[in-house]
Amino acid sequence: MSAALFALTGADDGPSLSRWVARKADRDHVREFLVQKTIYTLKEADPHSWAIPRLSGRAKSALVEIQSDEYGGGRPKRIHSAIFARTLRAAGLDDSYGAYVDLVPAITLAALNTMSLFGLHRRLRGAIVGHLAAFEMTSSVPSRLYADGFRRNGFDDDATWYFDEHVEADAMHEQIAGRDLAGGLVAADPALLDDVMFGAAACLVVEGMVGAHVLAAWEAGTSSLRRPLAAEAAA
Amino acid sequence: MNADDHDDEAELVAYPDGPFLLRGDVRIVGPDGQELPRRRRTVALCRCGKSTLKPYCDGTHKIIGFRTEPEVPGRDERDASAD
Numbered sequence: 001m002s003a004a005l006f007a008l009t010g011a012d013d014g015p016s017l018s019r020w021v022a023r024k025a026d027r028d029h030v031r032e033f034l035v036q037k038t039i040y041t042l043k044e045a046d047p048h049s050w051a052i053p054r055l056s057g058r059a060k061s062a063l064v065e066i067q068s069d070e071y072g073g074g075r076p077k078r079i080h081s082a083i084f085a086r087t088l089r090a091a092g093l094d095d096s097y098g099a100y101v102d103l104v105p106a107i108t109l110a111a112l113n114t115m116s117l118f119g120l121h122r123r124l125r126g127a128i129v130g131h132l133a134a135f136e137m138t139s140s141v142p143s144r145l146y147a148d149g150f151r152r153n154g155f156d157d158d159a160t161w162y163f164d165e166h167v168e169a170d171a172m173h174e175q176i177a178g179r180d181l182a183g184g185l186v187a188a189d190p191a192l193l194d195d196v197m198f199g200a201a202a203c204l205v206v207e208g209m210v211g212a213h214v215l216a217a218w219e220a221g222t223s224s225l226r227r228p229l230a231a232e233a234a235a
Numbered sequence: 236m237n238a239d240d241h242d243d244e245a246e247l248v249a250y251p252d253g254p255f256l257l258r259g260d261v262r263i264v265g266p267d268g269q270e271l272p273r274r275r276r277t278v279a280l281c282r283c284g285k286s287t288l289k290p291y292c293d294g295t296h297k298i299i300g301f302r303t304e305p306e307v308p309g310r311d312e313r314d315a316s317a318d
Contacts, residue, residue: 175250
């Protein structure tokens, strides 16, 4: 199970938004990147928490271990969404939830809705587990590249904390998510294998579409948002 | 008493092709005895030698294709059911 997930996520070698941010992005690009992320990341981990009461045993224990880390392990300042809000403020952006919902393209909303759909239905519990596994398995290495891009643009350690945190956290989460959460769920209920792989593949598809959209806009010298941030500031 | 009664003890799990995960109350110290920062209850320790966050894992093992096989004798029983 976990070997198949690592193989699937490892084969995901499409155009890389994280490499682009690390090497080429200017301050406008990284601010736009943060706006795209606000839709999920100010509620980071919440869609997967819906799965907790739908799991049992090893899979439940694994999910709670990951989510406890996402929610700061009892320390509110370390809640990942709160760390992300610091990055938003450092970039001069609004950290209230939904502030940019009218600016982001449909595909960004679709990526979040995919998580919500999987998380809200018991019959899709395999899919939300697979989604989280794929999400965690494709996070630690890109997070280091995002941190590099933000540092290159003059952001300090407090502003890059969010990405630095995810290098270490998600390198740990991906093992638990792949082996204990997804592996534990399928060991307990082998019929869910296809759903887990579907959820993982769906995650890679929709997140890949978001990345491809943003990259295409930036390569064309335009904004990935429905209206550029600069136009908002002037309005 | 059986093994399950000891689940409050520290545990080091060797994940195939990946890091060690450390759970439980263990101090992580440098060669000078100074305690290294431990920011989370469960930590992943680098096993491939290439992490930029050593002693912690940063996911680099995937980029370099790190493999732990053949490490069947050290395999955690929970992983045997996961593959």
